[in-house]
């Protein structure tokens with residue numbers, strides 16, 4: 001444990017609980033990078049900080065708190081954003097990378113740098129009552145781009161700040177810390193979430209684990225490391241196209257000739273879909289794939305929850321396909337209505 005090192009990208013809702021447990025566990029060298037200052041509104045989930053630290057840079061406040069918790073470890077705090085240069089410098093310097101970020105651009109950069117430099121990384125995403133954790137690029141497992149080849153433009157994953165339940169971020173962050181500790185100890189009986197997406201719905205406490213197969217055509221891990229180019233393109237999170245018409249499950253079912261298009265990824269499609277739907281994953285649409293869609297029927301796009309399909313609808317509209325609507329609440333709403 002004392003010989004190991006971890007880099008935590010982001011010291012917010014996920015990084016706070018993760019860092020506390022990693023420091024307490026005695027990980028010998030802990031790096032953290034964060035560009036922001038502590039804001040009073042952070043305190044409901046960023047348990048690393050207290051009211052006296054409001055206004056301080058998180059990098060500084062976090063390193064103080066962690067040093068107080070465990071003076072026997074080394075804390076290396078970087079104030080700034082993990083951009084392509086910082087990733088190229090920091091990722092090779094640590095054993096394991098922990099993702100405490102809240103947006104796709106950062107997660108893709110962490111993934112690409114981790115694959116390039118051969119580091120396992122522990123992913124998490126949270127929204128409302130839902131949390132996901134996975135370990136990517138470990139012992140030949142899938143990487144994040146095997147799951148999501150490209151960032152869904154305009155996805156609002158990073159706009160959910162107000163919708164984050166502090167305790168859910170806590171569970172996710174602690175679950176990430178546990179994966180790091182399992183990887184470091186390497187005990188035979190321990191099974192980190194290697195290439196496995198663990199999801200929690202904290203409303204019911206239902207959990208699922210889903211194996212993510214490695215994609216032989218993955219735009220990242222199928223390449224040679226020297227071919228992987230690190231890029232960082234932060235996105236705006238305003239984009240919700242109001243031009244796209246939303247339709248309820250009931251509304252969609254009342255259309256006689258609805259043509260359902262499932263824009264989820266293959267592993268989701270394999271788990272069940274709306275009967276008669278056409279499979280057209282968002283990743284393929286983003287590759288510029290021009291689908292052959294009927295002009296005389298209402299095309300109802302859906303994904304798991306209605307966010308990716310809204311983006312797909314916007315893209316299709318931009319390509320001149322106007323008879324598209326977005327299924328509000330996605331396949332999950334469909335299942336609820338048709339239970």
Ligand SMILES: [Zn+2]
Pocket residue numbers: 142143144145146147215218219220221222
């Ligand atoms: Zn991959």
